[in-house]
Each structure stands twice: as structure tokens, then as C-alpha cells.
Amino acid sequence: MKPVMVVVLVDALGWSLVGHDAAFAPVLAERRPLATVLGFSSGALPTAFTGKLAREHGRWLMYRRAPEGGGVFRGLEWLRWLPARLRQSWRLTQWLTAQVARRVRGYFNLYEVPREELPAFDLPEQSDIFAPGGLPCDSLWDSLERRKLAWQGWNWRTSEPEARAQALAALERGGHDLVFVYSAVLDARLHHEGTQGAGVRTNVAEWSRWFGDAADAARRAGREPWLYLCSDHGMVDVTRTVDVMRALEALPVARGRDYLAFFDSTMARFWWHTPAAREAVRAALGPAQHGRWLAPQDLAEAGADFADHRYGDDVFLLDPGVLMVPSYMGRAPLAAMHGYDPTHPDMPGVLMSNRPLPPATTHLSHLRAFLEQELDALSAAGSGAA
Numbered sequence: 237m238k239p240v241m242v243v244v245l246v247d248a249l250g251w252s253l254v255g256h257d258a259a260f261a262p263v264l265a266e267r268r269p270l271a272t273v274l275g276f277s278s279g280a281l282p283t284a285f286t287g288k289l290a291r292e293h294g295r296w297l298m299y300r301r302a303p304e305g306g307g308v309f310r311g312l313e314w315l316r317w318l319p320a321r322l323r324q325s326w327r328l329t330q331w332l333t334a335q336v337a338r339r340v341r342g343y344f345n346l347y348e349v350p351r352e353e354l355p356a357f358d359l360p361e362q363s364d365i366f367a368p369g370g371l372p373c374d375s376l377w378d379s380l381e382r383r384k385l386a387w388q389g390w391n392w393r394t395s396e397p398e399a400r401a402q403a404l405a406a407l408e409r410g411g412h413d414l415v416f417v418y419s420a421v422l423d424a425r426l427h428h429e430g431t432q433g434a435g436v437r438t439n440v441a442e443w444s445r446w447f448g449d450a451a452d453a454a455r456r457a458g459r460e461p462w463l464y465l466c467s468d469h470g471m472v473d474v475t476r477t478v479d480v481m482r483a484l485e486a487l488p489v490a491r492g493r494d495y496l497a498f499f500d501s502t503m504a505r506f507w508w509h510t511p512a513a514r515e516a517v518r519a520a521l522g523p524a525q526h527g528r529w530l531a532p533q534d535l536a537e538a539g540a541d542f543a544d545h546r547y548g549d550d551v552f553l554l555d556p557g558v559l560m561v562p563s564y565m566g567r568a569p570l571a572a573m574h575g576y577d578p579t580h581p582d583m584p585g586v587l588m589s590n591r592p593l594p595p596a597t598t599h600l601s602h603l604r605a606f607l608e609q610e611l612d613a614l615s616a617a618g619s620g621a622a
């Protein structure tokens with residue numbers, strides 16, 4: 237029987253959530269934690285698809301400082317002249333989102349980034365990272381094209397129920413060598429409900445059943461199902477919030493004038509205009525805000541050291557379980573978050589399969605090489621049996 241590879245990436249499916257549950261997707265008997273990278277999916281997915289770290293593929297966080305000459309928000313400098321009420325309006329957000337979507341094919345969200353500060357930043361993900369040619373360096377999708385395989389992928393652009401149904405239908409027809417499904421539904425439910433949420437349990441149970449259905453569909457089409465379930469990171473329940481922005485307001489140095497800053501949910505990133513700003517802000521943020529300053533060596537070990545400091549001159553990272561509220565990503569507290577130190581026990585994702593897993597495949601950056609090996613095996617099996 238000619239094999240078909242079924243690769244599913246469920247965003248935020250943590251090892252600590254399902255790894256030890258033998259009733260979860262019993263067809264995927266081979267399983268292990270998959271260590272993740274520092275940051276969020278905007279950096280983790282490119283690492284999964286290319287096998288490279290942020291410094292090599294260039295993607296780390298959703299927002300970076302704008303390059304010389306401006307980024308995707310260039311031409312929007314007039315936003316600063318709008319009255320605050322208008323700048324914060326839902327209508328302006330809708331209009332801006334539509335404008336940016338005309339320039340950007342990648343995933344983005346304006347969140348709560350102050351509209352007048354947008355021109356100082358840029359969105360690194362401007363093309364479709366799930367398509368050939370969509371990443372700055374060679375990816376799994378480029379490899380699938382080179383191998384001339386019959387494949388199809390679904391991502392956040394399709395709803396999860398539709399993606400699952402269409403992938404099953406493709407398996408039922410039997411014409412594909414590989415189907416790929418990415419979903420961010422579990423990630424959203426975890427953020428809102430926490431790891432014990434009812435909607436989280438429902439979604440996990442749906443995926444558990446889906447793998448059985450996928451195996452059955454492939455066999456009915458005369459294809460041997462090679463199943464892979466992976467994820468880009470886990471999820472940590474939020475135990476406290478901190479107001480980092482307020483801690484900075486009391487300082488004699490001011491955002492905009494003395495430094496530029498971006499507040500992710502778990503990180504505050506700074507670009508200094510003056511040495512005094514650096515000194516004051518670094519002294520103001522510390523253990524009292526439940527976080528620590530990353531040393532250059534920390535960033536180098538995380539593979540997130542950029543010579544041009546496009547993601548920040550300095551990064552303050554919160555402790556696992558601590559959420560920045562407010563941040564540029566949201567004003568309301570959430571039940572769970574990721575983007576913490578990757579060594580926290582709830583941070584690893586999963587790698588599960590009905591195929592043997594090589595002992596050395598333990599980190600997200602190893603995923604692509606493993607899938608390439610499986611593609612080699614698929615070609616060998618295909619040419620023998622077909």
C-alpha cells in the first residue's frame with residue numbers, strides 16, 4: 237500500500253495537556269515532548285517549517301522596529317493628529333486592518349498597538365508562510381514542490397471544521413501524498429478558558445477522534461496512513477498580572493521621546509534613544525514586576541540575537557504564568573499564555589505519530605529534518621509499491 241502522510245500542527249497543544257493521556261489519539265502511540273523556542277507562533281512556525289532559528293530565518297515576533305524608510309505602516313504618520321477618541325475607535329481599526337491587509341498576505345493583528353505608534357513598527361510576516369516561497373529561506377513547502385508531490389494544506393484561512401472535513405475528503409479520494417492541517421482554535425480557547433476549560437477538552441477530543449477517521453479514510457482509498465501530530469508550543473495558566481507600563485509612567489524618561497517600546501503579552505522590548513533612558517528603565521523593571529532582563533547571551537542561546545536589534549535593544553521577559561496587563565496585545569486579562577522561558581514544564585509542544593520517532597528529534601527546530609526523512613521514506617515506499 238502506498239503511504240500518505242497526514243501532518244497536523246495544532247497551535248498550543250502542550251505536552252503537559254495531552255502527552256500522558258493514553259486515551260488521547262491512541263493511534264498515535266509514538267509520542268514525546270517537543271521543546272519550543274522563545275517567543276510566539278510568529279517565530280515558532282517558521283522554525284518548524286524551515287528547521288532554522290529566528291536569527292537565521294529572520295522571524296521572531298509579530299512586530300519589529302520599522303527599517304530605514306519605513307515598513308508596512310508607512311504613510312500613516314497622520315494618525316497622531318487624530319483625536320484620541322477617534323484613534324481608539326473600532327471603525328478606525330477596521331479601516332486600518334483593511335489597508336494593511338492589502339499590503340500583507342501574512343497573519344497580523346493590530347491588537348491594542350497605539351495607532352499613532354504604528355509607523356515606528358513593521359510586520360515581518362508579509363507573505364504566506366504556509367506556501368512555497370513564503371519564507372525568507374528554504375522551507376518544507378519548497379521541498380514538497382521540488383519533490384513534485386501531490387499535496388494540499390489548510391491553515392487559519394479556513395475554519396477548523398471545514399479544514400478537517402476537506403482534509404478527510406482528500407484522504408478519502410486517495411490522490412494525495414501529503415495533507416497538512418494547521419489550526420489555531422485550541423490556542424484561542426486555551427487563552428480564554430485556561431488549560432482546564434470545557435472548550436479546550438472538546439477541541440482536544442475532536443482531534444483525538446479525527447486521527448482515527450483520517451486513518452480509516454486513507455485505508456479505504458488504498459493508502460497506508462502515516463500520521464503526525466505536532467505543535468509549536470504549550471500553554472501556561474496565568475497566575476498573576478503585572479502593569480509594566482504603569483511602572484514606567486512614573487519615570488523622568490518618557491516613551492516616544494527617550495525610547496521606543498513594544499509591549500508583547502510576556503515581554504517588554506525597548507529601543508533606546510539615550511543612555512539615560514536605558515539606565516532608568518532597566519533600574520525600574522526587575523523582580524518586583526516578576527520578570528528579568530535577558531542578557532545578550534540569553535538571546536544568543538535562544539537563537540534570537542539580531543545584529544541590527546530589529547526586535548529590541550533590550551528585552552524584559554516575564555516569569556511563567558505572569559501576564560502583562562495592559563499590553564500592546566490586549567487590555568483584558570487572559571486565563572493562559574505562552575511566550576515564556578521555553579524550559580518551563582508547560583511550554584513544550586508535542587510530536588506524536590504512528591511511525592517511529594528518531595531519538596534525536598526533540599526540538600521544534602528538528603521537526604523539518606524528521607519530516608524530510610519521512611518524505612524520503614515515502615518516495616522509496618511509493619516507487620516500490622506503485
Ligand SMILES: [Zn+2]
Nearest residue numbers: 248423427574
Ligand atoms: Zn497563542
